Amino acid sequence: MVLILFLGYPLHINMVKICCIGAGYVGGPTMAVIALKCPKIEVVVVDIFEPRIIAWNSDQLPIYEPGLDDVVKQCRGKNLFFSKDVEKHVAEADIVFVSVNTPTKTQGLGAGKAADLTYWESAARMIADVSKSDKIVVEKSTVPVKTAEAIEKILTHNSKGINFQILSNPEFLAEGTAIQDLFKPDRVLIGGRETPEGQKAIQALKDVYAHWVPAERIICTNLWSAELSKLAANAFLAQRISSVNAMSALCEATGADVSQVSHAIGKDTRIGPKFLNASVGFGGSCFQKDILNLVYICECNGLTEVANYWKQVVRVNEYQKTRFVNRVVSSMFNTVSGKKIAILGFAFKKDTGDTRETPAIGVCQGLLGDKAILSIYDPQVPQEQIQRDLSMHKSELDKPPHLRPVSPVAIEQVTCVRDAYEATKGAHGICVLTEWDEFKTLDYQKIYNDMQKPAFVFDGRNVMDVDKLRQIGFIVYSIGKPLDAWLKDMPAVA
Numbered sequence: 001m002v003l004i005l006f007l008g009y010p011l012h013i014n015m016v017k018i019c020c021i022g023a024g025y026v027g028g029p030t031m032a033v034i035a036l037k038c039p040k041i042e043v044v045v046v047d048i049f050e051p052r053i054i055a056w057n058s059d060q061l062p063i064y065e066p067g068l069d070d071v072v073k074q075c076r077g078k079n080l081f082f083s084k085d086v087e088k089h090v091a092e093a094d095i096v097f098v099s100v101n102t103p104t105k106t107q108g109l110g111a112g113k114a115a116d117l118t119y120w121e122s123a124a125r126m127i128a129d130v131s132k133s134d135k136i137v138v139e140k141s142t143v144p145v146k147t148a149e150a151i152e153k154i155l156t157h158n159s160k161g162i163n164f165q166i167l168s169n170p171e172f173l174a175e176g177t178a179i180q181d182l183f184k185p186d187r188v189l190i191g192g193r194e195t196p197e198g199q200k201a202i203q204a205l206k207d208v209y210a211h212w213v214p215a216e217r218i219i220c221t222n223l224w225s226a227e228l229s230k231l232a233a234n235a236f237l238a239q240r241i242s243s244v245n246a247m248s249a250l251c252e253a254t255g256a257d258v259s260q261v262s263h264a265i266g267k268d269t270r271i272g273p274k275f276l277n278a279s280v281g282f283g284g285s286c287f288q289k290d291i292l293n294l295v296y297i298c299e300c301n302g303l304t305e306v307a308n309y310w311k312q313v314v315r316v317n318e319y320q321k322t323r324f325v326n327r328v329v330s331s332m333f334n335t336v337s338g339k340k341i342a343i344l345g346f347a348f349k350k351d352t353g354d355t356r357e358t359p360a361i362g363v364c365q366g367l368l369g370d371k372a373i374l375s376i377y378d379p380q381v382p383q384e385q386i387q388r389d390l391s392m393h394k395s396e397l398d399k400p401p402h403l404r405p406v407s408p409v410a411i412e413q414v415t416c417v418r419d420a421y422e423a424t425k426g427a428h429g430i431c432v433l434t435e436w437d438e439f440k441t442l443d444y445q446k447i448y449n450d451m452q453k454p455a456f457v458f459d460g461r462n463v464m465d466v467d468k469l470r471q472i473g474f475i476v477y478s479i480g481k482p483l484d485a486w487l488k489d490m491p492a493v494a
């Protein structure tokens with residue numbers, strides 16, 4: 001019989017109960033994989049948002065993620081459960097993961113930068129209220145460094161003699177590849193207190209991951225290193241994208257090709273080839289939020305130069321979106337007013353329906369500002385989500401859809417359509433904003449025939465076959481690539 005230690009006491013592995021608070025993009029897939037890999041552990045994912053729980057228990061899961069359906073189907077109803085009965089399952093659990101949203105604060109102290117820990121704090125208070133037995137509480141959400149200390153205070157001041165151990169176990173999965181990232185993580189990071197009880201808690205969580213993750217990939221650190229490593233990892237990743245995007249502007253000005261530059265520098269093993277694709281800008285719920293959070297922490301510690309350094313990563317990302325809009329408008333005789341523009345792709349990357357902080361929002365809003373008429377097609381994003389995103393104030397964009405206010409203002413200049421051919425019919429220009437595979441294999445001759453002339457393609461992801469499109473007759477702009485003669489003759493853009 002396999003044994004693990006739970007807060008110092010040996011437990012039969014088939015007695016371990018895990019509860020995860022938050023059934024979102026992280027909680028759902030992460031717990032599904034734990035359940036699949038650990039058939040003797042009971043895993044319950046709970047959420048206060050009932051429609052999400054209903055969807056997790058249905059054939060139409062609340063998030064689109066390749067491979068997820070399969071994993072959920074294999075263990076749901078056996079050792080994986082989704083429930084709205086938050087308090088009951090937290091009370092029964094040995095290990096409680098907290099995977100609630102931690103968006104950027106929109107009001108009050110630190111607004112626009114600091115992490116909003118409202119959901120985290122209410123989860124921690126609820127754990128303290130309902131617990132009747134010792135528990136390991138695991139920070140799965142991305143949180144500011146030192147959050148564990150605050151959580152410890154909440155739990156111990158309300159503990160009624162119960163022993164809580166706090167661990168930091170940040171998640172590194174990326175959307176669209178979440179299942180393969182969870183199956184084969186580059187590393188699992190566990191931070192805990194350096195006390196004997198803390199070390200025992202680390203070991204208990206290590207034993208869970210050891211079911212499928214090789215020991216050398218499980219890294220154990222102190223709490224603060226684990227918390228900060230997550231923010232640092234996202235900041236470094238985003239910084240690479242802003243670096244290559246900054247280069248893309250210089251490439252356009254000089255005739256260099258950003259793909260060739262990325263290839264050349266990525267061959268240096270110290271730099272490496274990944275995450276060097278120039279784009280219309282990074283999106284997603286994490287990068288911007290986590291960098292702003294890092295900036296805020298630096299400022300709170302009096303580290304102004306460090307804060308300014310990281311702030312620039314977000315500034316370049318904004319610049320890249322503005323630059324793209326300016327290219328579109330200036331190429332089309334300096335106005336898109338009344339012109340139909342087809343938007344291909346709205347999600348922040350391919351293989352997800354998530355639109356949080358997608359660069360498509362800024363680009364579409366920029367084009368709408370110049371009175372364009374947009375026809376949007378994305379294979380995974382529904383119309384109501386697109387309209388809600390476009391009518392929202394920027395600071396609300398990293399909140400989950402159901403927590404966002406729906407604007408009563410109808411966006412009359414926007415239609416969402418069911419395929420790329422409908423979107424492009426009669427259009428003056430096409431903007432490719434997400435790198436969905438299906439956009440590579442469209443019949444562009446047919447599309448060209450059905451468009452206004454001159455017909456433009458603005459490739460915000462560098463996924464189009466530029467030579468082929470030019471042969472057909474399109475005027476093509478690709479980020480960071482040598483410019484068409486047409487574009488060179490247009491006024492310089494910011």
Ligand code: NAD
Nearest residue numbers: 022023024025026047048049100101102119141142171400
């Ligand atoms: P999400 O918004 O998809 O899911 C969070 C869920 O928590 C929501 O369904 C919400 O209803 C629920 N919730 C909030 N308060 C609750 C409470 N008190 N009790 C029960 N449920 C509650 O968020 P997400 O994308 O899964 O991200 C969760 C955390 O993980 C964030 O801190 C994020 O930064 C981090 N993270 C996200 C990703 C990613 O790719 N999305 C990757 C790594 C880390």
Ligand code: UDX
Nearest residue numbers: 171172173174175275276277279282283284286348349
């Ligand atoms: C990111 C981190 O990768 C992940 O480790 C963390 O847990 C959560 O945040 P995610 O945001 O889901 O994951 O996707 P990611 O693949 O990192 O892409 C983020 C954005 O950067 C997307 O908009 C993507 O299109 C863009 N990107 C990525 C580029 O523009 N160029 C690149 O070379 C790579």
